[in-house]
Amino acid sequence: MADTEYCRRTAVTGLSVSPTDATRLRELVEEWKRGCQLAVNEAWGVCHTRSEVQQLAYDVLREETDLGSQHAVLATHRAAEAIKRARDGGEKPEFTAPTVAFDTRTMTVFDDRTVSLTTTRERVRCELDVPDDGGYQTEYLDDERWEPAKSALHYRDGEFVFHLGFRTPRPGMDPPTEGATVLGVDLGVENLAVTSTARFFPAGDLQHRREEFERVRASLEATGTRSAQRTLRQAGYRLDQQVGHRLHEVANGIVAETDRYDCDLVAFGELDEVREMLPDAGPYHQWLFERLLSFVEYRAAERDIAVVEVNPEYTSQRCMECGFTHPQNRNLDAGQFECLKCGASANDDYNAAKNIAFRCVRRGPLSSRGLGAAACALQSGVVTPDDGFTPYAELSEAPKSD
Numbered sequence: 001m002a003d004t005e006y007c008r009r010t011a012v013t014g015l016s017v018s019p020t021d022a023t024r025l026r027e028l029v030e031e032w033k034r035g036c037q038l039a040v041n042e043a044w045g046v047c048h049t050r051s052e053v054q055q056l057a058y059d060v061l062r063e064e065t066d067l068g069s070q071h072a073v074l075a076t077h078r079a080a081e082a083i084k085r086a087r088d089g090g091e092k093p094e095f096t097a098p099t100v101a102f103d104t105r106t107m108t109v110f111d112d113r114t115v116s117l118t119t120t121r122e123r124v125r126c127e128l129d130v131p132d133d134g135g136y137q138t139e140y141l142d143d144e145r146w147e148p149a150k151s152a153l154h155y156r157d158g159e160f161v162f163h164l165g166f167r168t169p170r171p172g173m174d175p176p177t178e179g180a181t182v183l184g185v186d187l188g189v190e191n192l193a194v195t196s197t198a199r200f201f202p203a204g205d206l207q208h209r210r211e212e213f214e215r216v217r218a219s220l221e222a223t224g225t226r227s228a229q230r231t232l233r234q235a236g237y238r239l240d241q242q243v244g245h246r247l248h249e250v251a252n253g254i255v256a257e258t259d260r261y262d263c264d265l266v267a268f269g270e271l272d273e274v275r276e277m278l279p280d281a282g283p284y285h286q287w288l289f290e291r292l293l294s295f296v297e298y299r300a301a302e303r304d305i306a307v308v309e310v311n312p313e314y315t316s317q318r319c320m321e322c323g324f325t326h327p328q329n330r331n332l333d334a335g336q337f338e339c340l341k342c343g344a345s346a347n348d349d350y351n352a353a354k355n356i357a358f359r360c361v362r363r364g365p366l367s368s369r370g371l372g373a374a375a376c377a378l379q380s381g382v383v384t385p386d387d388g389f390t391p392y393a394e395l396s397e398a399p400k401s402d
């Protein structure tokens, strides 16, 4: 799987698009939807791998749509993914979302923060709407280690938004993990992050700010004036900064835990998987997680601490005390882990964070990746449903959550 060799991030930006270019991009959106649908119609019930669907539907798309050759290829791949997802008893996919995929053959990102995009006619070149004072997007745009990758254009409420994908080779795992002590971090919606040392970082404020922004968006979009659009953009930047501020605090807190427990390695669950496992997580959380991870990577690198992403499968279902793994080990309403077999109970996220750390341990029960770490940093205290985290005396100055 080529995908696992790269870390992937997404920078979401507005696009400044001239009226002529906007028309072209809207045409492309329509042709793209039509192309994906045609490919699904051809392949539904026949095949589902990318290469099969491409072989079957490519000529049809070239004949019956205005898509260029590479967008026709991408549309067949998009159709294949949709078919694969719907295969187990699902209904035939319908393409209605105004979204187009791009890759490095259909887009070029320039140093002057413009992007040129293939359309059904000639290419258009648009400015990326990056905040003047430097949003998180610049961390990828201005860093040569991140190269542009699979991206997506979204058309919503009369505006184009670009999800600019970046990738960088996953760092080699061998030297830093050998004999390392690992800090596991579980990501979530209610608690943005929980460490295997039982430090909790609630997300309360971030959820609230996002809801506030959505309220502002709804009322301004109803107005629809140019000044309303400007106000909305400013509100977006403000959200971006507030979120960034909080995420820096959380990243600092996580790195502080590595100091406190003398860790060489921080482990997260693979972000795509993590999001799929969280029913309440949407694109906003994906965005939060990606930014948090890049902040942690940045700070960890200064201390020679490696950051890895491990397969998070079953980390929320496995009992840290006895190893028994079952979906019903979780009491979702109470946010509690309650083992059906041994009766052990713990905070749900904390249990998962410990399992994530154990994924890295050599010959450990979950060491599918065999990272070769030697130990997990665990909390020196207890977590109970009523009292939360109770540290041992010698750690009592430590904050139990922030």
Ligand SMILES: [Zn+2]
Pocket (backbone or CB within 6 Å): 319, 320, 321, 322, 323, 324, 339, 340, 341, 342, 343, 344
């Ligand atoms: Zn158990």
